[in-house]
Amino acid sequence: MDQEDRQKNMKELIKQLAEVWGPSGYEHRVRATLQAMVAPYVEASYVDGLGNLIVRVGNGGKKILFAAHMDQIGMMITYREPSGFLRFSPIGGLLRPTLVGQRAVFEDGTVGTIGVHDQWGTARTHLPDLDGFFIDVSDGQGGDFQHGQPAVIESRVISRGSRIVGGALDDRVGCAVLVKALHDLNKQCANTVYMAFTVQEEVGERGAAPATFGVQPDVAIAVDVTPTGDEPKNLKLPVQLGAGTAIKIQDQGLLVSPAVQAWMVATAEQHEIRYQREVLHMGRTDATQMQLVGRGIPTGAVSIPCRYVHTPSETVDEHDCYQTVALITGLANAPIPDFVA
Ligand SMILES: [Zn+2]
Structure with missing residues (x-):
C-alpha cells in the first residue's frame, strides 16, 4: 500500500494517528504527523500560540470550522x-x-x-x-x-472485522476523519473550510477557543467520539455502534440550536447518510468552548459512536467513520444559512 492508498483507508489512518504519543499539553508529535498527512490536501496552514494546527481549503461561500482534538488522556x-x-x-x-x-x-x-x-x-x-x-x-x-x-x-490499534479497537481513539479517530475529509474534498469545496486539530481538550477544552477565535467562522462543528448505550447493563444512551454517524442535539456543555440541527439533518438526508440523533447526559466536547468565542458562534457537533471510551480498548466501527466523513464533506459544500435570523 502506498502513502496515497493508506490515506484512503480508515483503519490505516486511525492506526497511524492513534499510536502516536501525545497526552494533553504534549501534542507536538501528533501535530507533526498530521502536518505531513494533510500537506497535499490543504491550501494554507498555521500553528497558533497554544499549539492548535489550523488548515484551510477553499475560499468561497461562508466560513465553516471543523475541530478534532489531538491530545489523549495520560x-x-x-x-x-x-x-x-x-x-x-x-x-x-x-x-x-x-x-x-x-x-x-x-x-x-x-x-x-x-x-x-x-x-x-x-x-x-x-x-x-x-x-x-x-x-x-x-x-x-x-x-x-x-x-x-x-x-x-500504551495504545496498539487492532481491527476485528469492521470494528477498530485501541487507545486514544478519543479523538484520533476524529483527526483521521478530518484528514480523510480533506483528502476527499481534494481542495474543491463551496465554502471556505477550516479544520482545527486542537490541543488540551481532555483537560477542559482549552485549545478550542483560541482556534475558533483565529478563524472567526460563521458556523463551528466539533468532531469527537461519543459513548454508546448498547453494551450490557450500561447507561441508557440512544447512540449505537455501527448505526451511523451521530448528530449532537445536547450534551453537558452544548445545546445545539434548532436551526443548526435542521441544517445538519437536512444535509445528512440529502446525501443519504446514515445518522443518529445524539443526546448525551455526560461529557462535553470542544464545541462547548467554540460557541462562546467572540460574539457567539452557531455551533454543532458530529460524533463517532465509541464503546469503552477512556479505556485502552476504545472501539469504533469503520462504517460510522465513513458516514461521518460523508457528513463533513456534505456540510463543507452545503449552503450555510443565517442561523440567527
Ligand atoms: Zn474526545
Missing part, C-alpha cells in the same frame, strides 16, 4: 519514591479500573508497568484512589525519571 509523574517507584496524577479523565497491569509509555519510549497497593488483598475488591497506584520503571533506562514527566497508557 499521567503526570508527581513524585519518585526512594525505592524508585513513580507516583502520578491524571491528565484528563483517567479511569482507575483501567489501570492495573497496564503499560505506561514515556516520550522516550520507556515502558513502565502500573501496579496497585495490596494487589492480592483489598485491591481485589476495592480499588484505591490514584495515590494507591504506582509505575514501575525498574531495571530500565528509567533510573532518572522524575516528577514533571508525562506518560500515556
Whole structure:
C-alpha cells in the first residue's frame, strides 16, 4: 500500500494517528504527523500560540470550522519514591479500573508497568484512589525519571472485522476523519473550510477557543467520539455502534440550536447518510468552548459512536467513520444559512 492508498483507508489512518504519543499539553508529535498527512490536501496552514494546527481549503461561500482534538488522556509523574517507584496524577479523565497491569509509555519510549497497593488483598475488591497506584520503571533506562514527566497508557490499534479497537481513539479517530475529509474534498469545496486539530481538550477544552477565535467562522462543528448505550447493563444512551454517524442535539456543555440541527439533518438526508440523533447526559466536547468565542458562534457537533471510551480498548466501527466523513464533506459544500435570523 502506498502513502496515497493508506490515506484512503480508515483503519490505516486511525492506526497511524492513534499510536502516536501525545497526552494533553504534549501534542507536538501528533501535530507533526498530521502536518505531513494533510500537506497535499490543504491550501494554507498555521500553528497558533497554544499549539492548535489550523488548515484551510477553499475560499468561497461562508466560513465553516471543523475541530478534532489531538491530545489523549495520560499521567503526570508527581513524585519518585526512594525505592524508585513513580507516583502520578491524571491528565484528563483517567479511569482507575483501567489501570492495573497496564503499560505506561514515556516520550522516550520507556515502558513502565502500573501496579496497585495490596494487589492480592483489598485491591481485589476495592480499588484505591490514584495515590494507591504506582509505575514501575525498574531495571530500565528509567533510573532518572522524575516528577514533571508525562506518560500515556500504551495504545496498539487492532481491527476485528469492521470494528477498530485501541487507545486514544478519543479523538484520533476524529483527526483521521478530518484528514480523510480533506483528502476527499481534494481542495474543491463551496465554502471556505477550516479544520482545527486542537490541543488540551481532555483537560477542559482549552485549545478550542483560541482556534475558533483565529478563524472567526460563521458556523463551528466539533468532531469527537461519543459513548454508546448498547453494551450490557450500561447507561441508557440512544447512540449505537455501527448505526451511523451521530448528530449532537445536547450534551453537558452544548445545546445545539434548532436551526443548526435542521441544517445538519437536512444535509445528512440529502446525501443519504446514515445518522443518529445524539443526546448525551455526560461529557462535553470542544464545541462547548467554540460557541462562546467572540460574539457567539452557531455551533454543532458530529460524533463517532465509541464503546469503552477512556479505556485502552476504545472501539469504533469503520462504517460510522465513513458516514461521518460523508457528513463533513456534505456540510463543507452545503449552503450555510443565517442561523440567527
Ligand atoms: Zn474526545
